[in-house]
Amino acid sequence: MSPTISILHARLHDPSADAERVTDIHLSEGKIVAIGDTPAGFSAAQQIDAAGHYLISGIIDLNTRLREPGQEQKGTIISETTAAARGGVTTVICPPDTDPVIDTPAVAELIRRRAKQSAQARVLSVGALTRGLAGEQLTEMAALKSSGCIAVSNARRPVRNNLILKRALEYAATWQIPVFVNPLDHALNNSGCAHDGRVANRLGLPGIPCSAETVAVATMLELAQESGAHIHFQKISTARAVEMLHEAQIKGIHVTADVAAHQLHLTEMDVDGFDSNCHLLPPLRTLADRNALRQGVAEGVISAICSGHEPHEADAKLAPFPATEPGISALETLLPLTLRLVDEKLIDLPRAIALLTSGPAEIAELDSGRVTVGADADLCLIDLDREWQFAAENMLSAGHNTPFDGWEFKGYVTHTFFEGRMTWSE
Amino acid sequence: MSAVNLQLDENNKLRHFLSIEGLNRDLLLRILDSSESFINITDRSVKKVPALRGKVIANLFFENSTRTRTTFELAAKRLSADVLNLNISTSATSKGETLLDTLRNLEAMDVDMFVMRHGDSGAAHFLASHANPGVSIINAGDGQHSHPTQAMLDMYTIRRVKGDFTPLRVAIVGDILHSRVARSQIMALNTLGVSEVRVIAPRTLIPSYARESLGVHVYHDMDQGIRDVDVIIMLRLQKERMSGALLPSEHEYFQCYGLTEERLQLAAADVTVMHPGPINRGVEMATAVADGNHSVILQQVTYGIAVRMAILSMAMQPSSAGREV
Incomplete structure (x- = not known):
């Protein structure tokens, strides 16, 4: 049972008035029971003076690999949700490419139970679109949905047959389950490991052309229209994809998109010197792509920023660049990298927070992501003015694979609450 | 870790030889001039100088090569170095040893210089960034990156x-x-x-x-x-x-x-x-x-030996001081 807590004098953004106010929040039994005056009969076991601190709904991360079950050498539900709490993240949404794959209610249930016992954040699963992610047979999507899967996806594995893909989308639409798509044409990807651009050309790294993403986006957009499914594109990386999604949204096709926070700050130039921490999928692309992604975030084509969290053991990154495993341990940099966009005047603070909370909640069709009475007490307190230096060696994630070691950030998570329980305080 | 910092020491002397990128015209000309002096050795009856006597050079070839490996071997021997030829494609990695483990094991045998060919772009940079001080890496071809x-x-x-x-x-x-x-x-x-x-x-x-x-x-x-x-x-x-x-x-x-x-x-x-x-x-x-x-x-092949002698002798570190054992 979570204790009763009062958070006093916090700065809170009220979306209905589009204004900020200073107020108190009262938590009991895992819920927000009041905002403002202390309700009658409420006695707080703990009071937190949050004067000067900004209170937001806990961050919802649409793309977190916890590595459990199957790859516990890279991370566990405990280690990665502890990192999530430190990053202000209270809900993590996990792709189905665990081992075993989340393609039956039993696996979804296994993860749900383990998370219930130990997790420092809400763990939600994305079920597999096809059995074993093999791209051949449909999963029991109705059952997956009943067992708590909030979407279905084939993660990074291909569905090579477009007829099967179309039927999978139609079947998902039948049960009104969103389909999360990592747009990638596997033939065009051609075992590339970096953006097919100037840097990869010079370094002799096998390139991944933009068309590996945009051909897949085009196919999915056509099938989205015919199937009626809600397609959500994850971690888009190209300017052209932003443009195509914008056109589709104008036409009224139900498509949404997110971008990984690092894609808004790094480019192909960061791969120079063969930095294996910049071996990512999709790859870091050009400055023009990065700027288009930023524009997409500012204009709303992209409605969520995710971490794309993929922790690795040290050995996975200790090899020649093409032989290393792609991915970044990103839960602990998601918020600071997003706040940096506010500092850089790309977006305002409420928009930045929406991209991490209400935006992903809408995509995943969750009834959360807002600070309201009666909602789960998933909250995060931020000292917006605090400047700090990020250090990979101090990360709580089991994976220390980050290209942001030594970066200076502004805005620090001082407390995180998950279901009314304090899961992080410094 | 840029290529420049890895390849040169604080006096702009060659420390590793990984790629042409990051080396300036003067250094390239110095290599060519030094090669010129080694060309003459080839014409002598005793084709050997004591420049690297007592040094150990390991040829690490993860990809098959006859010509490049042979000319490196000849170059090292003409400099009086001891040469180890390791055909890795049939030994360590097939037993699951990582590139870093291979490096550490050979460093423990007091190898002074590694000449490596590897199928992955960036492999030589990777090795150089993890090599002990005093150990030099010579790139004999990495993926599609550099030779x-x-x-x-x-x-x-x-x-x-x-x-x-x-x-x-x-x-x-x-x-x-x-x-x-x-x-x-x-x-x-x-x-x-x-x-x-x-x-x-x-x-x-x-x-x-x-x-x-x-x-x-x-x-x-x-x-x-x-x-x-x-x-x-x-x-x-x-x-x-x-x-x-x-x-x-x-x-x-x-x-x-x-x-x-x-x-x-x-x-x-x-x-x-x-x-x-x-x-x-x-x-x-x-x-x-x-x-x-x-x-x-065919001249290219002949010159290859002298040029590699020049590069090996320029990149060899004077002593193995500071090396961890």
Whole structure:
């Protein structure tokens, strides 16, 4: 049972008035029971003076690999949700490419139970679109949905047959389950490991052309229209994809998109010197792509920023660049990298927070992501003015694979609450 | 960890030899000058100097190679170093040992220098960034990235034949996309200040941003591309390019890009023809051209030993002080 807590004098953004106010929040039994005056009969076991601190709904991360079950050498539900709490993240949404794959209610249930016992954040699963992610047979999507899967996806594995893909989308639409798509044409990807651009050309790294993403986006957009499914594109990386999604949204096709926070700050130039921490999928692309992604975030084509969290053991990154495993341990940099966009005047603070909370909640069709009475007490307190230096060696994630070691950030998570329980305080 | 910092010590002396990128013109000229002094040794009855006596050089070849490995071995032996040849493709990695473990084990045996060929771009940089102080890494080819000793022996050959780099127009013909040799040659030629570097190939074999990333002029028409050039470097065509749909056939490749005596007429009258070897006769070039009087292909091999002697002796660290055991 979570204790009763009062958070006093916090700065809170009220979306209905589009204004900020200073107020108190009262938590009991895992819920927000009041905002403002202390309700009658409420006695707080703990009071937190949050004067000067900004209170937001806990961050919802649409793309977190916890590595459990199957790859516990890279991370566990405990280690990665502890990192999530430190990053202000209270809900993590996990792709189905665990081992075993989340393609039956039993696996979804296994993860749900383990998370219930130990997790420092809400763990939600994305079920597999096809059995074993093999791209051949449909999963029991109705059952997956009943067992708590909030979407279905084939993660990074291909569905090579477009007829099967179309039927999978139609079947998902039948049960009104969103389909999360990592747009990638596997033939065009051609075992590339970096953006097919100037840097990869010079370094002799096998390139991944933009068309590996945009051909897949085009196919999915056509099938989205015919199937009626809600397609959500994850971690888009190209300017052209932003443009195509914008056109589709104008036409009224139900498509949404997110971008990984690092894609808004790094480019192909960061791969120079063969930095294996910049071996990512999709790859870091050009400055023009990065700027288009930023524009997409500012204009709303992209409605969520995710971490794309993929922790690795040290050995996975200790090899020649093409032989290393792609991915970044990103839960602990998601918020600071997003706040940096506010500092850089790309977006305002409420928009930045929406991209991490209400935006992903809408995509995943969750009834959360807002600070309201009666909602789960998933909250995060931020000292917006605090400047700090990020250090990979101090990360709580089991994976220390980050290209942001030594970066200076502004805005620090001082407390995180998950279901009314304090899961992080410094 | 930029290439520059890795390759040079605080006195701008060579510490590792990983890629041409990051090395300036003076250093490249110093390598060529030093090679010149080693050329003479080849002509002596005792082809050996004591420069690296007591040093241990390990040849780590993760990819098969006869010519490069042999010339490195000869170069090391002529410098009086002890040479270990490790054919890794049939030993350690097949037992699951990582590249880093291989390095650590050999360092523990007091190896002073590693000459490595590896299938992954960036492998030499990786090794250099983890090597103990006092241990040098020489890149004998990494993936599609770099093959700097080949480029330097080509530069040596060009200087020997042509003298001055600055007026030269050089055409490189063939699979630029997958070629570490081409990347290194292009960077060396541009650093040494040639007048123009051209690359000639169908679009399937040219990197998407060749002009911007490598600083070359791109030609798809062989006859246009070799017009008036002073040096033609033909690249070896790998047979597997046909299966990847990059080319239709060897026959069509030779028709469109093969170097024949007729085509050679389009180049400068004193054109020099080069090839890093081994040649596919009748695929890249006609036999008459390969063996003709413009060809310096066998000189390249001979010079390769002297150039590698120069690089090995320049990159060898004076002592193994500070090495962890």
